[in-house]
Amino acid sequence: MNERFLYWKKEEAKSPWNLITDKPEVRTKAIQVGAMFFTWASVSHEPGPGKPEPTRRGDLPLDTDCKEDPQRALTELRRLCCFFIPENYSIDPWDMRFYCSGSKGFHAEIPARFFGLQDGHPELPLIYKRLVKSWVDELKLTTIDLSLYCMGKGKMWRLPNVRRSNGRYKVPISRDDFGYGSIEYLWSLSESPRRA
Secondary structure: OOOOEEEEEOOOOOOOOEEEEOOHHHHHHHHHOOOOEEEOOEEOOOOOOOOOOOOEEOOEEEEEEOOOOHHHHHHHHHHHHHHHHHHHHOOOHHHOEEEEOOOOEEEEEEOHHHHOOOOOEOOHHHHHHHHHHHHHHHHOOOOEOHHHOOOOOOOEEEOOOOEOOOOOEOEEEOHHHHHHOOHHHHHHHOOOOOOO
């Protein structure tokens, strides 16, 4: 059996990155001791100097943020996920997962199988970055965080239903809520943990 690994960390900026096996029971234990983030991609082995690139596996994460105008972040992600991607890639928005971040934006996750990447790739973050950058350029998007798509150990991805330092939660939202909910309604959902 080929084990997979990922990193977790607490909220504090200087908290260490902890390597764990990517198993549900190990993830649960990490959350119990304070994990607020996991890397969005798992790896076949720990990356480092002198080692071959690990195979990275994970769904495509999308993060839109706009502190000054969260509505703009929502509008851009809706435009991308509800119109552009379905029309150009034949991916149904009902197959995507959506979240209110509990801060200044929104997240989406698109299963890797839609891009033929379900088995992973050593350069998965760069493949995703090129794809998302092409969307950003074509649609003139200004709120997408392209820093998510980095090599090395990867990039942290906030866990849903874990209390943030601002007292709110990143929460899953249904496709209908994502597509039609007002910014005020979606923001109110982040006041407590929830299921989509």
